[in-house]
Amino acid sequence: MLERIKLFLSKLDSSQPAHPAPIDFSAALGALMVEVMRADNDIAPDELKMITQLLKKHCQLDAKSCELIFAQAQQLVDEAIDLHRFVKVVNENTNEEERTEVIELLWMVAFADGKLDPQEDYTVRKLAGLMYVAHGDFIAAKLNVKKVLGLPD
Template identity: 65%
Template sequence: MLERVKEFLASLNNSQEEQVPMSFATALAALMVEVMRADNEIVPQELDMVAKLLQRQCQLSAQSSELIRTEALQLVDTAIDLHRFIKVVNEHTDEQARIEVIELMWLVAFSDGKLDPQEDYTVRKIAGLMYVAHADFITAKLRAKDALSIAD
């Protein structure tokens, strides 16, 4: 019995070591997908916004951004938590860039014309995990709201 447990734990370690490193674009897409899915309703405007933001932020073609978005949807479906994605984004960004990432999250949240409380909570949680100060979190929210001309 103990031998089977050891084999199982060894197989877990081997599978974790074999994981391909995640790209910044994929991690960023996964975080945007998490915001998009927070209200349990995925609408075309949100899907389009994620692809558009990936194109702009990561200098990707339309086809590449859609492929990464699709991969991110699958990754988020099987993810236990967001830490894997947050870690990659944090490793590739400085403080100012992390604030810009939070602004992207807000753009996704506002893209359907309304802000669901679960979307707000998800962006807030991601901002905390990325060590973005509350004042910067609010500034990013206001900039995104202004960019999309969302009324209160």
């Protein structure tokens, strides 16, 4: 009986990779955007379009690369147990000002469908905390995005 348990555990151990494959900045950013998009359990076409536009513009991707990164981001989020892996990549590749810009991008996704769901708000707030974005910068980013998108305060 003990041998069967050892065999079972060794199979489990060998099937799990020791370290997940590294991800690049654009995939990590895409994963955070996907997480915000999915927060309210309602994936709007405007949110999908917004993520694509933001990835193209801010990661300098062509249409094909953008599609691949978006698909990879969705898969990464599906397989993730938390968001720390993505936040770590973003934090390691950005300074304080750039992290505030990332929060603006996340707000753009959250507001893409013209409304802000409380779960989207919570998700962006949580990510801002994990990215060490000051509360004042978090609020300023939110207000700036609302102004750019022409949404009421």
